[in-house]
Amino acid sequence: MPTEKQYVFHFEDAYGMGKEILGGKGAGLAEMTHIGVPIPQGFTISTEACNLYYDSGKKLPDFVVKQIYDAIHAVEAKSGKNFGGDHNPLLVSVRSGARVSMPGMMDTILNLGLNDTTVEVLSKETGNERFAYDSYRRFILMFTNIAKGHPRTAMDKMLEELKEANGYKLDTEVTAAQLKDLVAKYKDYYKSVFGEDFPTDPYVQLIEAVTAVFRSWDNPRANVYRMMNSIPYSWGTAVNVQSMAFGNKGETSGTGVAFSRDPATGEKVISAEYLPNAQGEDVVAGIRTPLHIDELKRRMPDVYQQFMDTIQLMEKHYRDMQDMEFTVEDGKLYFLQTRNGKRTPAAALKMACDMVDEGLITTDEAVLRIDAVSFDKLLLPNFVKKDLDKCTPIAKGLPAGPGAGTGKLAFTAEEAEARHANGEKVVLVRAETSPEDLIGMVASEAILTMRGGMTSHAAVVARGMGKCCVTGCSAALIDEEAKTLTINGVTYGEGDVISVDGSTGNIYVGDIAKELPDLSSGYFGRLMAWVDEARKLRVRTNADNPRDAKQAKDFGAEGIGLCRTEHMFFAKDRIFSMRKMILADTKEDRVKALAEIEPMQQSDFEGMYEIMAGMNVNVRLLDPPLHEFLPTKEEDLIDLAKATGKTLEQVKARCEELHEFNPMMGFRGCRLAVQYPEICEMQTTAIIKAALAVNARHPEFNVEPEIMVPFILEIKELKYVKNIITSTADKLIAAAGSNMKYHVGTMIEIPRAALLADEIAQEAEFFSFGTNDLTQMTFGFSRDDATKFLPAYYENKILEEDPFKTLDKNGVGKLVEMAVKLGRSTKPELHIGVCGETGGEPNSINFYHKAGLDYVSCSPFRVPVARLAAAQAAIKSK
Secondary structure, three states: OOOOOOOEEEHHHOOOOOHHHHHHHHHHHHHHHHHOOOOOOEEEEOHHHHHHHHHOOOOOOHHHHHHHHHHHHHHHHHHOOEOOOOOOEOOEEEEEEEOOOOOOOOOEEEEEOOOHHHHHHHHHHHOOHHHHHHHHHHHHHHHHHHHOOOOOHHHHHHHHHHHHHHOOOOHHHOOHHHHHHHHHHHHHHHHHHHOOOOOOOHHHHHHHHHHHHHHHOOOHHHHHHHHHHOOOHHHOEEEEEEEOOOOOOOOOOEEEEEEOOOOOOOOOOOEEEEEEOOOHHHHHOOOOOOEEOHHHHHHOHHHHHHHHHHHHHHHHHHOOOEEEEEEEEOOEEEEEEEEEOOOOHHHHHHHHHHHHHOOOOOHHHHHHHOOOOOHHHHHOOEEOHHHHOOOOOOEEOEEEEOOEEEEEEEOOHHHHHHHHHOOOOEEEEEOOOOHHHHHHHHHOOEEEEOOOOOOOHHHHHHHHHOOEEEEOOOOEEEEOOOOEEEEOOEEEOOOOEEEEEOOOOEEEEOOOOEEOOOOOOHHHHHHHHHHHHHOOOEEEEEOOOHHHHHHHHHOOOOEEEEEEOHHHHOOHHHHHHHHHHHHOOOHHHHHHHHHHHHHHHHHHHHHHHHHHOOOEEEEEOOOOOHHHHOOOOHHHHHHHHHHHOOOHHHHHHHHHHHOOOOHHHOOOOHHHHHHOHHHHHHHHHHHHHHHHHHHHHOHHHOOOOEEEEOOOOOHHHHHHHHHHHHHHHHHHHHHOOOOOOOEEEEEEOOHHHHHOHHHHOOOOOEEEEOHHHHHHHHHOOOOOOHHHOHHHHHHOOOOOOOOOOOOOOOOHHHHHHHHHHHHHHHOOOOEEEEOOHHHHOHHHHHHHHHHOOOEEEEOHHHHHHHHHHHHHHHHHOO
């Protein structure tokens, strides 16, 4: 049985306990209390209580329930209010709060504690019947939707029908009497759905709400968000229970959200919105489009000044841009929460540089402030200016998320996901987004909403993902049932294409050309200078052609860590020669066919060496199974038969002979060189001749080729292939009268090679981990087939991350650490890198830094991300 340790902490007693226990929101509330920010009283139920809830079969132990009740009694004593009492009723909000911000992913319930008795007390004591019943109506709606998990669609429709029947445009026009009737309808609906009356005991309401927040930690959208952001399931979420501050009491009340700097651009201006006579959900959910913060200044100048002063205080205290929710109740200001705000990658870059200039943070802290996961969004395309200037926008909304996006209209998240899976580019258009729309938002090129502000769900989530987004486009009339978008009397449907500019908020008809931003100077250049100064890991790229090599070099790559030569063989003008080689009956015929390919390969390698200008270029010898080069279409088989002088039956028989049941573990990699040494000889010849030619033209480059042997499992295997390489290379170098050096190494991608790394290092000058194959063989998963069953593994918490995307540190990671240790025990100077998919993934890069690797290699567009992640790993390890 678990011991009765403390799981519930009052804000004033929790300062310094940290996000691990209190969650980000709870830690923030404790700290705000400590520095004197006005917040409603309350307490935090810890992340440990969340894990205890799941460990106890999704039930809160009685002793934790007692601690929650004790905490409520303490809030009653401090506030002089009564929870469920017949005078001065205490109402509370119940909010989630994980240790890292997950905006829109989990759930909140407001106005808890209301029932038929307390709503009348609240009405009489405030003299505001409309406010009391509006609060009750909201509570029943949220409780039904969140605590009971039932869709709110039918209840929302009841309100919309009431407004329509009376000609109302705003919720605030609904009268107290009408709200009373609506509450009765909501309760009748609740009973019809659940077969029981709406709960009147506030203590029952409270525990239902707390457990609902804990359940939301495991809801589908939270699970998707955690996987996207590598947030461990074991962290859990905290729950914060706070006295209600009412923004819907009347015209001297209101609610809003504020950022201490602009989250879209990074400008040092307070970005805030205010909605009079409303509650927080109206702003965050995008139900109503809020007003500029100047509205608060116009209505209540003293409150506005206190608001501005408090924001400055909090940014100075936290030394970071703050995202705050606030409420004004009868002219009194309360801050409900603060957290380090989500921001676009471009805004993060500007803020980090500006805060260094302001003396708020160091350059190391600036590097740590940038989210490596979304850093590549800085490379997002924007519309080509000359093409954009020719276009006239059909509508304008709020520029809520970065970049530019074009696609056909999709009206539901499910539709967007399905069409994206079929290769179609779509723009998700919604009246407003809800957390359930996350999967569709991920799948879309851009997001457009009719309602909502810069702090609505759509805006915050899109910014976090680096997704192009425009919100609050009031000219857009979106009919989700009819699947139409109407702007200025023109109706568009699913087949129509629109372009969305997330930087300006403009919407255009049709496709507009896009281009990548210039990242050579400015904030990007400053940050990357700090990054390169801090990091220990070098960053190379995976490139198979001069175009990719140049792109990677422009992004700061320090060499090529993987040149896959098989991609060169697949070119249309070469594949035929390759096929003739495979079908050859004699070595002489094979050599003849390979002789056709050799000058093409040499030309490719010269192009790579020229572009990299003396940087390391690591060429992997031919790796995939031979059957992948053979045709499958009848007409191609006939052409091949004619070219080789064979019958169609002979060609088909050879194709059948080369077919393998498990090709990824079959005749590939170094096994090809063992059986057909002439392939290895040809490739070595092309590599060495190319290097000699480039060095002759550019002596300053001093190219030293790296030749990598794939799929090694045994030292004798490597030694055999290495002898082919060295005998071929040495003859060519001697014939050229050169003293050019070259290096022969191997990939570690078979578990046996990792276990025998000390032996293999005797013959290898370098190791490069091929984590794609190493993961396949360690897990026993086929990378191409695992997608069929991995979702069930994620759903059942057997795995939390895709092991092909993020390194499996417990299993594959141990093999990496073992191979590094064993290899360097034989050869201390052994150069070690990684060239698999995980070489560009920030969490994996942190592991590779700790494991002592020399470099990572990744795709060209991941190079800036890898540089940043390598620097962050070095700074964190100081």
